[in-house]
Amino acid sequence: MMAKKSRDPVKDNKEQAAYVLFYIFILFFLLNTIFGLLSASKCLLVSGAFALFGVFIAVVALLRIGRSHPARPGRLYFNPDKLEFIIILGTSAIITLGTSVLFFSIGHMVFFHTIYPPELSAAWIAMITAALSLGLMVLVKDRAMDLPEIDACEIGFILNACFLLSILTMITVVIARIGGPLLDYACAILAAFFLILHGIRFLSSSFKGLMDASCDKDTIAEVEKLMKKIRSDVALKELRVNEAGHILEIIATFAMTGETSMQDAVMATENIKILFEKKFSRPHELFVGIKEQK
Amino acid sequence: MIEKAMCPSTDLEDCRACSKKILGWTVVGNTFLAGLKIAGGVCTNSSGLLADGFQSISCVATSILIMVSLGFSQRKSDERFPYGYTKIEFIAALSAFSILIGIGLFVVLSNLLGILRREFVQPDIMALPVVMISAFLTYMMYRYNFCAGTKLDSPGMVANGCHAGADLFSSGAVIVAIILSQFGPSFAICDKLAAMIVGIIIIRDSLAHWNGNLQIILDQVPGPGFQQNIEQVIAGVNPEYHMSRMKFRRVGKKFWIGLSLRCPMTGTVQQNDVLMSRLRHAIIEAMPEISDIIFFIEAAKE
Numbered sequence: 001m002m003a004k005k006s007r008d009p010v011k012d013n014k015e016q017a018a019y020v021l022f023y024i025f026i027l028f029f030l031l032n033t034i035f036g037l038l039s040a041s042k043c044l045l046v047s048g049a050f051a052l053f054g055v056f057i058a059v060v061a062l063l064r065i066g067r068s069h070p071a072r073p074g075r076l077y078f079n080p081d082k083l084e085f086i087i088i089l090g091t092s093a094i095i096t097l098g099t100s101v102l103f104f105s106i107g108h109m110v111f112f113h114t115i116y117p118p119e120l121s122a123a124w125i126a127m128i129t130a131a132l133s134l135g136l137m138v139l140v141k142d143r144a145m146d147l148p149e150i151d152a153c154e155i156g157f158i159l160n161a162c163f164l165l166s167i168l169t170m171i172t173v174v175i176a177r178i179g180g181p182l183l184d185y186a187c188a189i190l191a192a193f194f195l196i197l198h199g200i201r202f203l204s205s206s207f208k209g210l211m212d213a214s215c216d217k218d219t220i221a222e223v224e225k226l227m228k229k230i231r232s233d234v235a236l237k238e239l240r241v242n243e244a245g246h247i248l249e250i251i252a253t254f255a256m257t258g259e260t261s262m263q264d265a266v267m268a269t270e271n272i273k274i275l276f277e278k279k280f281s282r283p284h285e286l287f288v289g290i291k292e293q294k
Numbered sequence: 295m296i297e298k299a300m301c302p303s304t305d306l307e308d309c310r311a312c313s314k315k316i317l318g319w320t321v322v323g324n325t326f327l328a329g330l331k332i333a334g335g336v337c338t339n340s341s342g343l344l345a346d347g348f349q350s351i352s353c354v355a356t357s358i359l360i361m362v363s364l365g366f367s368q369r370k371s372d373e374r375f376p377y378g379y380t381k382i383e384f385i386a387a388l389s390a391f392s393i394l395i396g397i398g399l400f401v402v403l404s405n406l407l408g409i410l411r412r413e414f415v416q417p418d419i420m421a422l423p424v425v426m427i428s429a430f431l432t433y434m435m436y437r438y439n440f441c442a443g444t445k446l447d448s449p450g451m452v453a454n455g456c457h458a459g460a461d462l463f464s465s466g467a468v469i470v471a472i473i474l475s476q477f478g479p480s481f482a483i484c485d486k487l488a489a490m491i492v493g494i495i496i497i498r499d500s501l502a503h504w505n506g507n508l509q510i511i512l513d514q515v516p517g518p519g520f521q522q523n524i525e526q527v528i529a530g531v532n533p534e535y536h537m538s539r540m541k542f543r544r545v546g547k548k549f550w551i552g553l554s555l556r557c558p559m560t561g562t563v564q565q566n567d568v569l570m571s572r573l574r575h576a577i578i579e580a581m582p583e584i585s586d587i588i589f590f591i592e593a594a595k596e
Binding site: 077078079082083086090093207210211212213214240242249251253256257258259260261262263265266267269270287288289290291292 | 373374375376377379381382385389392508509511512513514515516517518541542543552554557559560561562563564565566567588589590591592593
């Protein structure tokens with residue numbers, strides 16, 4: 001399943017990149033989970049769980065690309081950013097829960113001394129995963145600026161995690177062969193713990209998105225500073241900045257004296273929009289309102 | 295489904311105070327029932343009763359979730375959440391129904407597997423009094439939660455009521471299965487069949503509520519008629535104004551709207567403010583499902 005060619009080459013390129021990520025993470029997930037189970041390598045299993053996060057980030061990227069480049073411009077009767085947040089919330093909940101089960105079952109095995117050392121096949125799979133992760137990290141770093149819909153930071157984090165866990169898997173296989181099988185369990189528990197924290201962070205951010213929470217104070221301050229710099233003669237009365245998926249939704253209301261003509265007022269707001277578009281690099285949607293200064 | 299109220303009071307404050315008590319007692323009641331059913335299911339070999347017990351555990355979890363969300367949903371909007379906290383209840387209700395659908399699927403699939411593997415165990419008649427006590431307590435929880443949910447128009451309380459209702463259904467199915475199983479080993483399949491039917495009923499009932507809550511969380515508007523109605527009101531107040539874009543989101547069951555209007559560049563900001571105030575009032579009067587409107591003015595295209 002690949003994207004059908006549309007008339008928009010930019011959209012096609014972006015979709016291709018997102019599909020490549022999607023398939024590679026599916027491959028990581030299947031390889032690491034299946035061989036993790038077959039070779040009793042706990043590190044590989046946790047690496048598979050990280051890869052699953054990557055799959056859903058790629059799915060969200062595809063949704064965002066579809067939203068930025070709609071095939072048929074028309075009215076939507078729901079907010080598509082909320083769909084992204086629901087997907088992230090649902091998948092984060094499932095992955096966090098699954099990893100928690102893994103975390104406790106590994107702990108249970110250690111506590112009750114049912115130790116299975118990882119087999120050699122885990123090291124081979126880990127080598128493939130490490131090589132692919134490294135290659136993908138370089139690719140994502142190169143193309144991050146052209147693909148704002150793909151959360152490059154998250155992808156980078158997951159690829160780093162997969163790479164590190166692959167290296168750890170190889171080390172644990174070697175150490176297990178010389179009589180130290182517990183290292184695999186220890187590394188897996190530590191990695192699972194970080195994955196659970198990561199999952200909780202995702203849950204929290206998607207939850208705030210669904211609740212239409214305001215952005216962090218630094219972003220709001222940045223937007224406010226830029227608006228005041230653009231038009232210092234017009235008072236900024238109200239500012240709301242929300243994250244709508246990867247796009248910032250900015251609603252600014254400016255106060256002007258009652259005697260100001262509507263022509264001047266609207267020209268001022270259009271001027272603000274044009275200059276803000278030029279100076280603010282993050283993808284955004286700006287709405288500007290006017291109220292009488294009282 | 296219209297439920298008879300459990301008390302004649304129509305005072306919302308009374309209902310809110312009552313809803314907190316109901317949720318507290320629901321948590322306590324379900325915890326007791328979960329323990330009773332699981333112990334009863336293990337001792338009497340009733341898989342239906344055991345499944346019922348696990349469902350009660352999920353009822354405890356959802357009741358706690360709803361309790362927490364109700365506490366938050368009463369808060370007014372602030373800098374952090376400028377559109378208020380009302381949506382938290384819908385998110386909690388959606389989570390509760392997702393859990394319920396998951397339980398329904400688990401019950402159906404596990405019992406189907408049991409039937410295919412011919413793992414029939416005849417439950418002991420001693421399971422019957424356990425189930426009957428459970429059914430009575432669950433019925434009370436179901437009625438009280440629905441009463442508070444419908445009076446307060448609270449999706450969280452309704453979700454909790456649905457959970458209790460699903461529990462009641464499953465208890466009823468288990469009662470039928472235990473009675474039929476006493477007629478001989480060939481009726482032992484009834485236990486699993488009853489559990490499967492209960493699972494299907496739970497999934498069906500939960501899906502409708504799940505969909506309703508999802509629509510609210512996705513900020514879904516009723517359809518093209520919604521925007522057309524707003525355009526008609528605008529034309530009625532001032533035909534020179536035209537809507538170019540509409541931004542919307544749900545604030546609880548109502549809508550917050552951001553309207554971009556194209557208008558002729560005549561008049562002053564003060565006159566525009568007066569007109570926008572008239573327009574706002576006219577739209578909210580014509581469409582009471584809208585709670586607040588912000589206007590953005592754009593130059594009319596020539």
